[in-house]
Amino acid sequence: MKTRVVRFHAVGGPEVLRIEALDVPQPGPGEVLVRMEAIGLNRAEAGFRQGQYFETPQLPARIGYEGAGRVAALGPDVRDYAVGDAVCIIPGFSMNRYGVYAEQALVPASALLPRPRGMSATDGAAIWMPLLTAYGALIDITGLKAGEAVLITAASSSVGLAAIEIANAVGATPIAVTRGAAKVA
Secondary structure (H helix, E strand, O other): OEEEEEEEOOOOOHHHEEEEEEEOOOOOOOEEEEEEEEEOOOHHHHHHHOOOOOOOOOOOEEOOOOEEEEEEEEOOOOOOOOOOOEEEEOOOOOOOOOOOOEOEEEEEHHHEEEOOOOOOHHHHHHOHHHHHHHHHHHHHHOOOOOOOEEEEOOOOOHHHHHHHHHHHHHOOEEEEOOOOHHHOO
């Protein structure tokens, strides 16, 4: 059985991406096959595709960090999920090993989260990179606490918006900066 997968055989702009028919992968230990419903698009993937990321693509390369879908098959030792479960895929793996721009994508079980009831696949595929980036910077690294103020530059970007939400959630005061009046709303 075949599945459509996006890969690239040379680094460059979006024009290097190709849709290819590949065999449906079988999950090994610690892996899950996900029938994709939505994928996230972010700068990390663009940098990877252009050869300007912290890891160099091993060509031909798959691509894609974030997504949402339903579990299609489980590796032999995966116990936390069942076939049919709605899941989110978080950016916690190397794109040289895995990539979610596909109809069906093999991913490490450690990169899955149950998709909250009522959350659309589109939202589930788009929130993790900005939230993890903002949380890491504000909470994990700097220890932002209630009553403190934080200056958030590029506040209208996905990470900026996530940073505002996280600052509000911990009781801090976000001070948002953006390039122009059109981005204020």
